[in-house]
Amino acid sequence: VEGLRKEALQAAVESEDARRLESKAEAVEHAVRSMQTRFDPTSWGEARKVQANKRREAFQTLSMPLAIGGMLNDSGGDGLQEGVAANSPYLLNISDDISLAGRLLYFLPEGPPIGIGSSEDNRIRLLGLGIGERLCEISVAPGGAGVEVRYLCRGGRLVVDGQVVADGQPRPVRHGAKIVFGRAFAFRAVVPS
Numbered sequence: 688v689e690g691l692r693k694e695a696l697q698a699a700v701e702s703e704d705a706r707r708l709e710s711k712a713e714a715v716e717h718a719v720r721s722m723q724t725r726f727d728p729t730s731w732g733e734a735r736k737v738q739a740n741k742r743r744e745a746f747q748t749l750s751m752p753l754a755i756g757g758m759l760n761d762s763g764g765d766g767l768q769e770g771v772a773a774n775s776p777y778l779l780n781i782s783d784d785i786s787l788a789g790r791l792l793y794f795l796p797e798g799p800p801i802g803i804g805s806s807e808d809n810r811i812r813l814l815g816l817g818i819g820e821r822l823c824e825i826s827v828a829p830g831g832a833g834v835e836v837r838y839l840c841r842g843g844r845l846v847v848d849g850q851v852v853a854d855g856q857p858r859p860v861r862h863g864a865k866i867v868f869g870r871a872f873a874f875r876a877v878v879p880s
Contacts, residue, residue: 774879775795775796775797776794776827776834776877776878776879777793777794777795777877778792778793778875778876778877779791779877781873782873793811793874795825796827797827798827800826801826801827802821803824803868804819804823804840804843813869815870815871816870816871817871818840818843818844818868818872819842822838822845822868823838823843823845824836824839825860834860835858835859836852836857836866837856838854838856838858839855841854844867845867846867847864847865848864848865849865860876861876862877863875863877864876
């Protein structure tokens with residue numbers, strides 16, 4: 688009798704373990720099935736492509752048309768203008784108005800100095816108080832090794848990191864420098880190293 692009781696007890700324990708393992712197996716199997724129906728690689732791939740297109744469109748809206756200085760439009764298939772490399776320095780608009788801050792980029796390519804002022808022959812054209820026809824020029828050293836600004840226009844206003852730039856004197860521009868052109872245009876210089 689005692690042997691039967693042991694066998695009965697062991698069968699009950701085994702059946703409880705078997706029932707518990709079986710319920711765990713069913714739960715895992717159910718989870719795997721639900722994950723397979725939720726995860727469809729083709730839909731994730733399409734979502735990534737849509738997101739990449741949205742990101743590309745957003746970056747394109749950050750620049751101005753080439754005619755007034757913006758540099759993000761595609762001229763050679765690689766998305767960059769001549770003289771602009773992936774590590775090219777640029778000016779980024781800063782403003783108290785959140786809808787304007789960071790919305791305007793001017794890339795600074797190597798080569799001849801980049802004219803800034805109100806005249807149409809400047810590469811970067813800005814209109815406003817304290818901005819003459821040719822307010823200043825920005826030069827970029829080969830390889831983006833350095834950037835300097837030179838004030839050219841009497842009666843205009845050019846401020847770098849809170850200091851007024853003197854007539855004709857080149858002033859080095861470091862990464863993160865705040866540059867104010869005239870009375871209303873403030874930019875942050877981004878100079879990758």
